[in-house]
């Protein structure tokens with residue numbers, strides 16, 4: 102109930118502290134997902150940048166030209182990292198889901214404008230994120246999911262077989278969330294180009310990782326704007342960009358497609374209304390946090406964080422291989438590790454780990470527990486491998502909780 106008399110600041114804040122004592126303590130590094138923590142200094146920077154832009158609203162950039170400038174800078178930085186040329190443009194959004202939503206809306210509206218179909222279909226591998234199906238549901242589009250190859254990357258022949266005259270867009274992931282593998286983007290791009298349709302690359306996880314892995318000398322297959330036929334890319338600033346939550350970017354290779362992201366309206370009593378994203382009012386804080394962290398970390402900062410995350414991933418992959426009965430589902434191209442078990446129930450292993458505060462997602466098929474590995478985990482990964490080993494040793498024939506869900510809305 103709304104308090105009849107307002108509660109003093111210190112008491113309200115004490116309540117928040119009390120509430121969050123029941124949350125999982127990601128600061129200790131035992132949460133492998135959801136949180137991307139680049140350390141105390143970055144956190145302080147984000148708190149201050151967010152604090153400065155708490156009230157500013159990116160709904161009207163004429164009123165807040167600083168937000169326009171920062172949005173432009175962030176788009177330019179992302180485009181440069183992903184090898185876009187001067188024609189690449191885009192917008193910030195609230196997250197990966199909204200970035201994907203907007204890329205699908207742009208492709209749909211361009212297809213409508215060209216009179217290509219009235220029943221737009223998007224073809225994507227079954228490893229792609231549910232955000233595409235969610236957006237399709239909202240946008241009146243249809244998704245066709247195709248199988249993946251044995252290496253869990255997109256099966257390009259299956260995608261080709263699924264194509265028909267209603268198909269307006271293909272999707273590739275760089276990397277996929279479940280297994281951290283990069284789809285064969287050049288082959289999918291050839292398919293999109295020969296069909297004359299769009300190709301969106303979902304680099305929500307890889308956008309701020311793969312460019313630096315490549316610079317560090319790791320083998321990274323081509324996936325970005327260097328691949329002719331890639332028409333749009335999404336990349337999440339609030340994941341491996343280490344920005345505050347609420348920041349992602351959608352980039353378009355060409356202006357015509359980009360402009361189809363916009364929505365304009367003037368048939369009401371309030372004048373012309375133009376909006377680039379799903380939401381109306383948009384927090385300036387998210388834009389400021391993204392700008393601040395990109396400039397504070399710089400290329401050397403991201404190289405350091407990506408090196409740490411990759412090192413932690415490699416040690417986790419080796420550690421899993423050293424535990425009898427455990428294996429990684431597939432060696433990841435990036436920093437996500439799916440762990441499966443042959444003789445014990447891997448979800449029961451997950452239950453034991455959870456008792457000690459280790460938080461991993463669960464996924465199926467195949468049954469696996471899933472770690473999103475960040476720089477933060479470099480310091481704790483050996484301890485985690487020990488915890489894995491101990492859990493497998495004592496799990497016996499326990500069956501784990503299969504009633505898992507990514508998130509419970511209520």
Ligand SMILES: *Cc1c(COP(=O)(O)O)cnc(C)c1O
Pocket residue numbers: 195196197198199201230232274276277278303304305306337349
């Ligand atoms: C996280 C993620 C998304 C969705 O992003 P949100 O920020 O959670 O909305 C989309 N695709 C991939 C590959 C992701 O990992």
